[in-house]
Amino acid sequence: MNVIELKQLTKTYRVYQKKEGLLASLGGLFQREYRDVNAVRGIDLTVAKGEFVAFLGPNGAGKTTTLKLLSGVINPTSGTAQVLGYVPWERKNAYRRRFALVMGQKNQLWWDLPANESYRLHQQIYRIEPAEFTRTLDELTGLLGVRELLRQPVRELSLGERMKMELIAALLHSPEVLFLDEPTIGLDVIAQHNVRQFLKQYQLERQTTILLTSHYMKDVAALCERVVVIAHGQIEYDGSLAGILDRFSGHKIVTLAFTENQMPPDLTPFGEILEVLPPKVKLRIDRNVVAEKLASLLSQHSVEDVSVEEPPLEEVIADVFSRATRSKEA
Ligand SMILES: Nc1ncnc2c1ncn2[C@@H]1O[C@H](COP(=O)(O)OP(=O)(O)O)[C@@H](O)[C@H]1O
Ligand SMILES: [Mg+2]
Structure with missing residues (x-):
């Protein structure tokens, strides 16, 4: 469903x-x-x-x-x-x-009250059974390790502690x-x-x-x-x-280790050079031609080790985002 x-x-x-x-x-x-x-x-x-x-x-x-x-x-x-x-x-x-909505940049808890008191209010608003309330609160404060902070005014808590208190408030009514x-x-x-x-x-x-x-x-x-x-x-x-x-990354990262002193002087025909640490080199190669570029590299040069990796996910996503932003501006 x-x-x-x-x-x-x-x-x-x-x-x-x-x-x-x-x-x-x-x-x-x-x-x-x-x-x-x-x-x-x-x-x-x-x-x-x-x-x-x-x-x-x-x-x-x-x-x-x-x-x-x-x-x-x-x-x-x-x-x-x-x-x-x-x-x-x-x-x-x-x-x-x-349901519940939790926004990291907004707080629902009363700033000057201990979280405990805001929770009591939630209990009434959501009509949570007392036994159920106590059990859930106990479970949540235990899981988040904030039991000893319940009686402290929320404004005195760190950002992280406050977020935990916010989460508890949102989850009290299960x-x-x-x-x-x-x-x-x-x-x-x-x-x-x-x-x-x-x-x-x-x-x-x-x-x-x-x-x-x-x-x-x-x-x-x-x-x-x-x-x-x-x-x-x-x-x-x-x-x-x-x-x-698969969908958004146009290339793979290929790392090659050449046999000692056999690193070719020019690798640009094979891909974009990201890093050179002889006898190793790291290249960015278009996804669609990785196989053929590798084949020609291996046939022309003496290579000891090869690895083919996906680019870091963070990078790909940042790239998807920036492309989306640019196309909006265009
Ligand atoms: N209350 C509002 N009044 C006018 N424009 C808004 C309002 N809230 C959001 N926007 C605009 O709507 C778009 C989407 O915003 P939002 O949903 O907050 O994006 P996100 O959470 O993905 O960053 C943005 O262009 C933002 O400026
Ligand atoms: Mg947002």
């Missing part, structure tokens, strides 16, 4: 612009004073129960907008969405009790669907690691359906089997992480 189902989901923001100067404002009588921003442009997406999907894309691609639509924070311009059978922007209480928008942004390496490990274990145990946006490929590699890439409001790729390489 599909937990999330989007069809041609579209969101256009109308941005009103204030014109400068008197002449401009007179001109404004005759010209439109707004600009339409097509944040999400006809997205089709289905997510099955228990999937942990990474939602990737450059800044401004429409990720947050999509998660806000799915959480019913904003209304779409057109298209449909169903999450657990609910239309998110109808904002039914029954739906509210079954949502079946979780939208995570950059939950590890700005966290130090250790806190990032802890949050990542927590999400992995939590999802494994509960089979929660999760949509995660993150800029850190480590998060994605550790957590998600499926990756959806969005650029300028449209889905560019939907598949495995490794599949991104």
Whole structure:
């Protein structure tokens, strides 16, 4: 069964612009004073129960907008969405009790109160049974190692600790669907690691359906089997992480070790030279011609060792993003 189902989901923001100067404002009588921003442009997406999907894309691609639509924070311009059978922007209480949205750059917890007290409030809002509340809170604080921080005002906590508290707040009502928008942004390496490990274990145990946006490929590699890439409001790729390489990476990295003193003086006909550390050399070779270039290299030169690798995923994704950004500007 599909937990999330989007069809041609579209969101256009109308941005009103204030014109400068008197002449401009007179001109404004005759010209439109707004600009339409097509944040999400006809997205089709289905997510099955228990999937942990990474939602990737450059800044401004429409990720947050999509998660806000799915959480019913904003209304779409057109298209449909169903999450657990609910239309998110109808904002039914029954739906509210079954999903959660966590935004790394926004906090829901009361700044001056200890997290404990905010949690009590959540308990009432979501009508969580006392026994269930205590059990879940105990489990979550244990998993995240923050039990001793519950009585401390949230403003006194570090960013990483606060994020953990935010996650607990979002998970107290045991949502079946979780939208995570950059939950590890700005966290130090250790806190990032802890949050990542927590999400992995939590999802494994509960089979929660999760949509995660993150800029850190480590998060994605550790957590998600499926990756959806969005650029300028449209889905560019939907598949495995490794599949991104096949689809978007135009080259492979070939490392050759030549027999001592037999390194050819000119390797440029074979590919782009990335690194020379005699007797080793690293080349970037177009994917489609790797086999023939290697064959001619091996027939002409004395090579001791060869390895062919995919380029680093980070690099490929950064490249996909920058291409998407450029094509938008063009
Ligand atoms: N409230 C808003 N009003 C107008 N434009 C917005 C608003 N929120 C986002 N946008 C624009 O919509 C586009 C998509 O933004 P967003 O969904 O936040 O992207 P992402 O999360 O992928 O970085 C961007 O061009 C952004 O400037
Ligand atoms: Mg965003």
